[in-house]
Structure formats: C-alpha cells, structure tokens
Amino acid sequence: MRRRLLGALAASALVAALGACGGGDEASGGKTEVVFSYLWAGEEAAALEKIITDFNASQDKITVKGVSSPDFQKQLTSMSGAQGSFDISDHFGSGVGAWASKGILTPLDDFIKADGYDTKDFPAAAMSQMVYQGKTYSMPIALHTQMLLYNKKLYAEAGLAGPPKTTEEWAEQIAKLTKRGADGTITQLGYANAEINTSFTTLGFMFGGSWDDQSGASTPANPGNVAGLSFYTDNIPGKYGVEQVRKFTSGFGEYASAQNAFYTGKAATIIDGEWQPVAIKKFAPTLEWGVAPLPYPSAQPNLAGTTQVTTSTLFIPRNAKHPKEAWEFMKYLLAKDAMTKFSLALGNLPARTSLVDDPQYKALPQFDAWLGALKSTNARSLASSPWAAQYTADLAQAFDDIAQQRKAPNDGLAGVAQKAKSYAP
Structure with a gap:
C-alpha cells in the first residue's frame, strides 16, 4: 500500500498535462468485455482475480478482464485520449479532486440516483474525499487508519x-x-x-x-x-x-x-x-x-x-467505452461479500461501517483497534x-x-x- 501511495503522489503531478475522455471490446458469447486495470500486484492481484472470476460467473452479460498494471503514468496517459484502454481502475482518495478538476473522471451521481444506491454505509471521512464540487467521482473500496x-x-x-x-x-x-x-x-x-x-x-x-x-x-x-x-x-x-x-x-x-x-x-x-x-x-x-x-x-x-483515514478508491474514466457495465462491476466490488474478501486478503479495512463488527476480521491479530478507529468521531482525512x-x-x-x-x-x-x-x- 505504501509503495502504491508514493507512486500515486508522483503520478498526480502529471494530471495538469492531461485533457479528457474507454476500453473494452465485445467479448465472445455476446457479453460486454469490461477492462479492469488495477494497480495491485502479486498476492493482492491474485486475490482480486478470484473476485473477478466470481463476478464473471455470477451473471451472463458482462465479462471483466483484469489487468495488473502498477504504473500510474500509463494509467493517466490512457485517460487523456478520446478512447482509453480500460473501463474501471483504482487510485487513492487524495487524488480525486485533482483528477475530477481535469475532466478525466466520470461522475457517478446519475448511476447512484438511477439505482437508488445508498452511500450512507461509507464513513463520512472517506466519502468527503470522493466528492468534488458537489459531484461524486469515486467510491472507496478499502480504508486505512493510523x-x-x-x-x-x-x-x-x-x-x-x-x-x-x-x-x-x-x-x-x-x-x-x-x-x-x-x-x-x-x-x-x-x-x-x-x-x-x-x-x-x-x-x-x-x-x-x-x-x-x-x-x-x-x-x-x-x-x-x-x-x-x-x-x-x-x-x-x-x-x-x-x-x-x-x-x-x-x-x-x-x-x-x-x-x-x-x-x-x-x-x-x-x-x-x-x-x-x-x-x-x-x-x-x-x-x-x-x-x-x-x-x-x-x-x-x-x-x-x-x-487519520486514507482511502483506496475505484473510479470510471471519462473515456471508458462501457461506463454502465463498469458501474455494475463496481457495485459488485463494493458489496459486502466482495469487499470482505478483498480487504481481508490485503489486510485492509473495509470501506463499509456495517462490516466493522464482522467476525471474519477476528482472524487478523489486534485488527479490532484499527477497525474501531473507523467509528471515531475524530477520524480525520486530508481534503481531496x-x-x-x-x-x-x-x-x-x-x-x-x-x-x-x-x-x-x-x-x-x-x-x-x-x-x-x-x-x-
């Protein structure tokens, strides 16, 4: 996580050079292929691929192709063209404002409204970083406390x-x-x-x-x-x-x-x-x-x-070819079952407050201390x-x-x- 964060900070400095607006082709069998370019690698990528396999088996309209690409500069370059190479990716909450201000992120509000998607289960300290000028541009998949x-x-x-x-x-x-x-x-x-x-x-x-x-x-x-x-x-x-x-x-x-x-x-x-x-x-x-x-x-x-609360987030680039399908996959990742599997594999905190007391996290020694911190009224975060x-x-x-x-x-x-x-x- 620390190496990913340092890379993110370096890459964020390149945002000013980017313009605006995805990836994915039609997969076999009439399914829509959604490309998920993620920054995790190694054991973390392996855990994520299992979740992708579960999603692909759960329905018959979308096939998600996972691509491990821990290269922030490549990620930003793809997002600067008329059509990018991926439909959904991850970043950190601290970068949402910078990217949203450059028009390279898809606002999620229409998706949230159309589905009646409830964001109240996500801590306020995390959601405050997802919003720029009143619009939601990202969603937290995992949290981190100190x-x-x-x-x-x-x-x-x-x-x-x-x-x-x-x-x-x-x-x-x-x-x-x-x-x-x-x-x-x-x-x-x-x-x-x-x-x-x-x-x-x-x-x-x-x-x-x-x-x-x-x-x-x-x-x-x-x-x-x-x-x-x-x-x-x-x-x-x-x-x-x-x-x-x-x-x-x-x-x-x-x-x-x-x-x-x-x-x-x-x-x-x-x-x-x-x-x-x-x-x-x-x-x-x-x-x-x-x-x-x-x-x-x-x-x-x-x-x-x-x-201090920091966030690992999911977003859909403005130039995604299949934003609706990417949103469907994002919702799957943000659901309790997938989020629990993902955060446990990485040793991260879940981004939902309703999972803080989930007994599955008891397997991690002394993990309760960090989980409990999410409930604190003094949980703070840096502005995005x-x-x-x-x-x-x-x-x-x-x-x-x-x-x-x-x-x-x-x-x-x-x-x-x-x-x-x-x-x-």
Missing part, C-alpha cells in the same frame, strides 16, 4: 506497563525507550516515523490541527499542526541531536521486509496502518507487539480517538483538492526540513502556507 504500535518486549525491559494515553505520557516513554551508547550514539529510538508524511500529518490531527479548512483551502500553519510537529522535534532530533538521529535511522532496513526497524527492535513505537498485522505475521512472526489508540494532549481529552499533488510535495519538503532541523516547525509550515496562496484549481 494507530500507535509498540514493542511489548522493549516496554517490559524499560519497566513500562503499557502504551500511553496522553502525549505527555508518550514523551516520557520515548525518553525511557531511547538508548544511547557512552559516545551518544543511538542504539534504540523510543519513536520513529514509519512513513514521514503520513505520520506528520497524523501528529497534526492528534494535536487538534487541520491541514485543510471546510472550503478545501490548505491550512498547513494551523497551530495544532505546528504543535504536532513540535512534539516530534522536541522529543527526537531536538533532544538527541539531528546528526545522531540521522545516522541511526540511515541504518533502518526496508519497510516491507524482516529488516523493518520496528520488527528488529530499533524503534519501540511507530504510527502505522492496519496492514501491519499481516506484514508482521509474514516478516516478524515472533515479534511481541501491541497496538493502541493514538495519544492525545492531556489538556484536550476531546481529541481522544483521533486517527485540485492542488493536492503540489500541496503534498510542498509538505513533504517542509517535513524533511523540519525533521532535519533545517527549519523550525512554525517556519517550515508558514513557508508552505505562503506557497499555498498560489495554488489554483
């Missing part, structure tokens, strides 16, 4: 009973869980970012911040955002030295591998997503770990249960705006400057706020 993961063995060694409830408690624990040699060299960090961009935006939410206002305008310099990033700098590079932190983290292994810093005990706590139970089972089956709600400032107990790609790039640069202490949090985010004045739909 929680605090902690190493139980390292906690026991530090004499800590359990995870923190408040950010003040977390700061104390970070200090007890960070180890250094006689020369100041770090050998263990109490907290390390699993993925800097998502962790930093989540920290902003945890301190009551917001990265966008109700109109969708970017608000990077929100005081809560500054407080969240200040928490990181105060407790990690500001306390142990940016050079020492850089030296230590440069030795971290690949994220999706047995050398992941959290799996090897180099990082005692991280903020990360619901795919971790599946990943830990695969890469670190003996790891003693736990998951807990993100801590909140003691002075702001109303922020308990804060999490036309300038999301530029905003993301500017934030990434600022986050790096702040993490490396080239800039203080307030200065770094103020710089992004200045750049945001030039953003245009």
Whole structure:
C-alpha cells in the first residue's frame, strides 16, 4: 500500500498535462468485455482475480478482464485520449479532486440516483474525499487508519506497563525507550516515523490541527499542526541531536521486509496502518507487539480517538467505452461479500461501517483497534483538492526540513502556507 501511495503522489503531478475522455471490446458469447486495470500486484492481484472470476460467473452479460498494471503514468496517459484502454481502475482518495478538476473522471451521481444506491454505509471521512464540487467521482473500496504500535518486549525491559494515553505520557516513554551508547550514539529510538508524511500529518490531527479548512483551502500553519510537529522535534532530533538521529535511522532496513526497524527492535513505537498485522505475521512472526489508540494532549481529552483515514478508491474514466457495465462491476466490488474478501486478503479495512463488527476480521491479530478507529468521531482525512499533488510535495519538503532541523516547525509550515496562496484549481 505504501509503495502504491508514493507512486500515486508522483503520478498526480502529471494530471495538469492531461485533457479528457474507454476500453473494452465485445467479448465472445455476446457479453460486454469490461477492462479492469488495477494497480495491485502479486498476492493482492491474485486475490482480486478470484473476485473477478466470481463476478464473471455470477451473471451472463458482462465479462471483466483484469489487468495488473502498477504504473500510474500509463494509467493517466490512457485517460487523456478520446478512447482509453480500460473501463474501471483504482487510485487513492487524495487524488480525486485533482483528477475530477481535469475532466478525466466520470461522475457517478446519475448511476447512484438511477439505482437508488445508498452511500450512507461509507464513513463520512472517506466519502468527503470522493466528492468534488458537489459531484461524486469515486467510491472507496478499502480504508486505512493510523494507530500507535509498540514493542511489548522493549516496554517490559524499560519497566513500562503499557502504551500511553496522553502525549505527555508518550514523551516520557520515548525518553525511557531511547538508548544511547557512552559516545551518544543511538542504539534504540523510543519513536520513529514509519512513513514521514503520513505520520506528520497524523501528529497534526492528534494535536487538534487541520491541514485543510471546510472550503478545501490548505491550512498547513494551523497551530495544532505546528504543535504536532513540535512534539516530534522536541522529543527526537531536538533532544538527541539531528546528526545522531540521522545516522541511526540511515541504518533502518526496508519497510516491507524482516529488516523493518520496528520488527528488529530499533524503534519501540511507530504510527502505522492496519496492514501491519499481516506484514508482521509474514516478516516478524515472533515479534511481541501491541497496538493502541493514538495519544492525545492531556489538556484536550476531546481529541481522544483521533486517527487519520486514507482511502483506496475505484473510479470510471471519462473515456471508458462501457461506463454502465463498469458501474455494475463496481457495485459488485463494493458489496459486502466482495469487499470482505478483498480487504481481508490485503489486510485492509473495509470501506463499509456495517462490516466493522464482522467476525471474519477476528482472524487478523489486534485488527479490532484499527477497525474501531473507523467509528471515531475524530477520524480525520486530508481534503481531496485540485492542488493536492503540489500541496503534498510542498509538505513533504517542509517535513524533511523540519525533521532535519533545517527549519523550525512554525517556519517550515508558514513557508508552505505562503506557497499555498498560489495554488489554483
């Protein structure tokens, strides 16, 4: 999921070069062939192909042809012509606004209205990213929330009973869980970012911040955002030295591998997503770990249960040859049975609130914590705006400057706020 997201952000920057308006030919037996070009690969693609096979066997009017194509640039290129090479595909919620503003997505509202399709079962934090200027351009197939993961063995060694409830408690624990040699060299960090961009935006939410206002305008310099990033700098590079932190983290292994810093005990706590139970089972089956709600400032107990929600979405390109048939297949993927199979195979959260308590998810260790976060009134998400790609790039640069202490949090985010004045739909 992380690799797909990074690729999506890079590809979104190409949207400005695209124009507008599908794929698929008539299959044998009089069926309409719908091409589903999806970005998943490997085990995830195999799970998706099983669902495609089930759909094809469920009716006699449509044949879906699945094509694994984890290439965002190719996806966008196809969508820029008069007739594309596919009828339905997937992306992330953060890119909906940018793509919709360029006219390369098919609005789904007429399909939704004609079928009386109920979207109320999808969390508001997810659906808010599906809409641009009052029209729905995409639908969520899977969700992702952020929680605090902690190493139980390292906690026991530090004499800590359990995870923190408040950010003040977390700061104390970070200090007890960070180890250094006689020369100041770090050998263990109490907290390390699993993925800097998502962790930093989540920290902003945890301190009551917001990265966008109700109109969708970017608000990077929100005081809560500054407080969240200040928490990181105060407790990690500001306390142990940016050079020492850089030296230590440069030795971290690949994220999706047995050398992941959290799996090897180099990082005692991280903020990360619901795919971790599946990943830990695969890469670190003996790891003693736990998951807990993100801590909140003691002075702001109303922020308990804060999490960031991101979405994996389905869309129909404007130049799809068979949009009606693609919508029929989309509805199948969004139905409870297919969604459950899909999300379980990927270790992702279902996009329907009615599936949160489904017992099938009990098979994934400690998965309930991420599922429960979907119910939180403090589930937050970034706005899906036309300038999301530029905003993301500017934030990434600022986050790096702040993490490396080239800039203080307030200065770094103020710089992004200045750049945001030039953003245009």
